[in-house]
Amino acid sequence: MPTPLKPKPPVVIRSTADFARYVGLARTTVSRVLNGQPGLKPKTIDQVQRALAETGFTPNAHALHLKGKRTSMIGICMEDLATPPAVRKLSILQHVLRTRGFSSLIEVFSPGTGRDVVRHFLSLRVEAIVFIGHFHREEIEARLAELTTLGTPHVVIDHFGLKGANTVSLDRAAGMEAVIGHLYDLGHRTFGLLGVTKGPTSRIDRMTGIQAAMRSHGLEFDTAVTSLDHLHERRNDFDYGRALATSFVRHPQRPTAFLGYNDEIAVGALRGFQEAGLKVPRDLSLTGFNNQDICHMTWPTLTTVDQNIETTIDEAAELILSQLGKPVRPKPIVRTIPAKLIIGESTGPVRV
Amino acid sequence: MPTPLKPKPPVVIRSTADFARYVGLARTTVSRVLNGQPGLKPKTIDQVQRALAETGFTPNAHALHLKGKRTSMIGICMEDLATPPAVRKLSILQHVLRTRGFSSLIEVFSPGTGRDVVRHFLSLRVEAIVFIGHFHREEIEARLAELTTLGTPHVVIDHFGLKGANTVSLDRAAGMEAVIGHLYDLGHRTFGLLGVTKGPTSRIDRMTGIQAAMRSHGLEFDTAVTSLDHLHERRNDFDYGRALATSFVRHPQRPTAFLGYNDEIAVGALRGFQEAGLKVPRDLSLTGFNNQDICHMTWPTLTTVDQNIETTIDEAAELILSQLGKPVRPKPIVRTIPAKLIIGESTGPVRV
DNA sequence: AGGCAAGTCGGACACGTGTCCCCGTCAAGG
DNA sequence: CCTTGACGGGGACACGTGTCCGACTTGCCT
Numbered sequence: 001m002p003t004p005l006k007p008k009p010p011v012v013i014r015s016t017a018d019f020a021r022y023v024g025l026a027r028t029t030v031s032r033v034l035n036g037q038p039g040l041k042p043k044t045i046d047q048v049q050r051a052l053a054e055t056g057f058t059p060n061a062h063a064l065h066l067k068g069k070r071t072s073m074i075g076i077c078m079e080d081l082a083t084p085p086a087v088r089k090l091s092i093l094q095h096v097l098r099t100r101g102f103s104s105l106i107e108v109f110s111p112g113t114g115r116d117v118v119r120h121f122l123s124l125r126v127e128a129i130v131f132i133g134h135f136h137r138e139e140i141e142a143r144l145a146e147l148t149t150l151g152t153p154h155v156v157i158d159h160f161g162l163k164g165a166n167t168v169s170l171d172r173a174a175g176m177e178a179v180i181g182h183l184y185d186l187g188h189r190t191f192g193l194l195g196v197t198k199g200p201t202s203r204i205d206r207m208t209g210i211q212a213a214m215r216s217h218g219l220e221f222d223t224a225v226t227s228l229d230h231l232h233e234r235r236n237d238f239d240y241g242r243a244l245a246t247s248f249v250r251h252p253q254r255p256t257a258f259l260g261y262n263d264e265i266a267v268g269a270l271r272g273f274q275e276a277g278l279k280v281p282r283d284l285s286l287t288g289f290n291n292q293d294i295c296h297m298t299w300p301t302l303t304t305v306d307q308n309i310e311t312t313i314d315e316a317a318e319l320i321l322s323q324l325g326k327p328v329r330p331k332p333i334v335r336t337i338p339a340k341l342i343i344g345e346s347t348g349p350v351r352v
Numbered sequence: 353m354p355t356p357l358k359p360k361p362p363v364v365i366r367s368t369a370d371f372a373r374y375v376g377l378a379r380t381t382v383s384r385v386l387n388g389q390p391g392l393k394p395k396t397i398d399q400v401q402r403a404l405a406e407t408g409f410t411p412n413a414h415a416l417h418l419k420g421k422r423t424s425m426i427g428i429c430m431e432d433l434a435t436p437p438a439v440r441k442l443s444i445l446q447h448v449l450r451t452r453g454f455s456s457l458i459e460v461f462s463p464g465t466g467r468d469v470v471r472h473f474l475s476l477r478v479e480a481i482v483f484i485g486h487f488h489r490e491e492i493e494a495r496l497a498e499l500t501t502l503g504t505p506h507v508v509i510d511h512f513g514l515k516g517a518n519t520v521s522l523d524r525a526a527g528m529e530a531v532i533g534h535l536y537d538l539g540h541r542t543f544g545l546l547g548v549t550k551g552p553t554s555r556i557d558r559m560t561g562i563q564a565a566m567r568s569h570g571l572e573f574d575t576a577v578t579s580l581d582h583l584h585e586r587r588n589d590f591d592y593g594r595a596l597a598t599s600f601v602r603h604p605q606r607p608t609a610f611l612g613y614n615d616e617i618a619v620g621a622l623r624g625f626q627e628a629g630l631k632v633p634r635d636l637s638l639t640g641f642n643n644q645d646i647c648h649m650t651w652p653t654l655t656t657v658d659q660n661i662e663t664t665i666d667e668a669a670e671l672i673l674s675q676l677g678k679p680v681r682p683k684p685i686v687r688t689i690p691a692k693l694i695i696g697e698s699t700g701p702v703r704v
Numbered sequence: 705a706g707g708c709a710a711g712t713c714g715g716a717c718a719c720g721t722g723t724c725c726c727c728g729t730c731a732a733g734g
Numbered sequence: 735c736c737t738t739g740a741c742g743g744g745g746a747c748a749c750g751t752g753t754c755c756g757a758c759t760t761g762c763c764t
Contacts (some may be wrong), residue, residue, distance in 0.1 A: 015720050026743045031722060056498045058475040062414035063720035066749045081443035091433035104471065106458050116372050120455065123410040146408045268650050294646060296618050299626065326695050367750050378713045393711065415750035418719045685744060
């Protein structure tokens with residue numbers, strides 16, 4: 001029994017040639033329709049459009065690029081895809097780039113793989129590469145040097161002080177100064193550090209800000225600031241903050257205010273202090289850093305520092321997109337984003 | 353004064369031809385070195401390798417693909433890049449794919465943009481497309497149908513019950529059943545729902561599990577289960593949970609156990625109950641869903657349901673990679689991942 | 705010096721695309 | 735009927751790559 005009406009054969013359409021055969025027109029004609037060239041009968045255009053809807057055919061982007069079309073791809077190297085602020089930056093950046101017509105290629109730039117990741121991006125002829133996070137210094141500087149000689153624009157978000165790098169980063173020092181200023185105004189003169197390690201590595205690091213704040217308020221760093229970070233191993237931030245708080249509870253000269261390196265540590269510390277029967281902010285004040293969602297979920301809510309992530313990403317995107325067609329800048333561009341103090345319920349006047 | 357030693361001219365190397373000129377060899381010779389063909393003098397190989405290190409040249413991946421090389425790219429459509437479980441899935445998937453030699457192209461599949469996103473992926477000739485999240489039903493089904501006719505493999509993670517879709521999703525019903533079983537064993541007979549809305553849409557949805565648990569424990573759904581979701585508008589999950597808890601505190605017949613739709617709502621509810629002076633789990637039991645980090649940061653820690661994200665992603669990756677070279681499967685593959693009850697401090701025996 | 709093999713060179717092709725150009729077709733108008 | 739103009743057909747090219755193949759240049763051995 002022969003089938004009276006043959007079902008559409010499962011044609012595999014891989015090229016405009018295949019597609020033109022399917023439509024029943026010449027490849028050039030189809031191409032002209034697809035690219036909106038004039039001098040075509042409405043009927044022909046309709047015919048192609050209909051077939052397009054039927055088959056879902058899409059021209060091969062690789063061949064287009066080969067013909068000179070830009071790739072419209074941006075490579076994004078992430079230090080990490082696990083910490084909320086980093087993911088937030090990625091999310092916003094991806095959205096901004098998409099709005100401007102670029103697609104995002106995302107890879108994790110872990111130590112040792114940096115070379116391969118960047119080479120992979122370059123082989124795909126991305127138009128620029130964005131780095132988000134803090135990386136192994138020599139490795140990323142070597143990559144950035146490569147990119148510069150190759151004329152591929154880049155921007156580094158958050159890793160301040162890299163040689164020859166276009167950078168957009170938060171002024172964490174100013175953020176810390178604002179925090180300490182706020183606490184100073186509440187009467188606090190002694191500060192416990194939670195995970196903020198010594199040795200300032202740049203002029204916008206947290207520790208630099210703490211030192212500057214001490215100077216500007218006439219306090220002696222060594223007497224006003226206490227750190228017990230040497231007592232514990234930092235693995236999970238929450239547990240680390242909790243352990244540090246527990247140690248501070250037993251400390252003979254307990255500070256009245258505590259500065260968390262980030263929100264997780266601060267939340268852990270909050271838990272540690274509360275478990276010891278202390279009330280926050282009655283018995284002590286506590287601050288975090290980053291203004292993550294979690295700050296608003298604790299009881300009391302956490303005083304913290306907002307990263308102005310939208311601004312950061314907007315600046316970074318603008319910086320990278322403005323560089324696209326142009327030759328490499330001789331001098332790297334460095335931009336600093338101001339931090340914003342967010343006052344929660346975890347800070348209060350010192351108890352007299 | 354002529355410069356005695358000319359600095360290397362800023363040659364722009366865009367192709368193997370350029371590169372070969374730079375090395376001083378024929379393009380074909382260079383190509384043979386790059387592809388490890390035999391019959392080459394060690395000296396020549398060295399020469400090319402050195403130039404490769406100097407210039408950082410990488411063959412154009414688009415041209416390679418045009419010559420028949422696979423693209424090794426996987427498109428990933430995200431519902432959302434903001435909720436922690438979704439990001440966690442993306443992160444693990446990206447890592448698994450990278451390990452297997454694939455790079456990830458990530459786009460947000462928001463309502464209305466679906467068509468463009470998928471077409472963009474197809475124009476780049478991705479080898480497969482992964483969807484993570486819950487989407488507009490008709491839109492995604494249309495896309496999946498397109499992919500099937502085009503022979504591009506796909507897998508949908510988390511959106512269960514789509515027609516013709518290869519799916520990997522968590523058995524949320526079983527998760528809810530486990531939660532209720534746990535609470536039942538503790539003596540609880542009345543349950544308050546926090547954000548778990550009515551109308552089961554599939555056999556593995558939370559509500560289906562709740563109904564099944566009621567049946568298996570001989571409880572009447574309408575009398576044992578209370579919901580106040582109609583009283584509040586759900587915008588921010590934490591605030592929503594908090595508001596629901598506040599309403600339940602005033603409720604004449606307050607249940608003894610509360611089931612949060614997710615962890616944020618549960619944490620919000622915890623805060624709401626605690627603000628009203630209630631102790632958890634002394635006065636009531638409370639559960640979340642998803643086992644996010646936040647569950648371990650609350651006081652008490654939260655009883656919740658783990659999504660087995662690693663297993664989910666491994667299954668999905670295996671499913672998609674196993675389909676790559678082969679013809680389209682006639683029957684969609686549907687896999688269900690078991691949920692795992694995580695018992696925290698927020699659930700306890702009912703107060704007598 | 706001659707011979708021979710090991711290397712290298714350079715031309716050619718295909719991949720899918722947009723565009724240019726010329727030719728064929730067809731219908732309308734004279 | 736012929737002319738004209740509008741439109742589609744089809745060949746050609748370039749883009750960057752890997753590979754094949756014939757021709758050329760080495761350098762070594764006899």
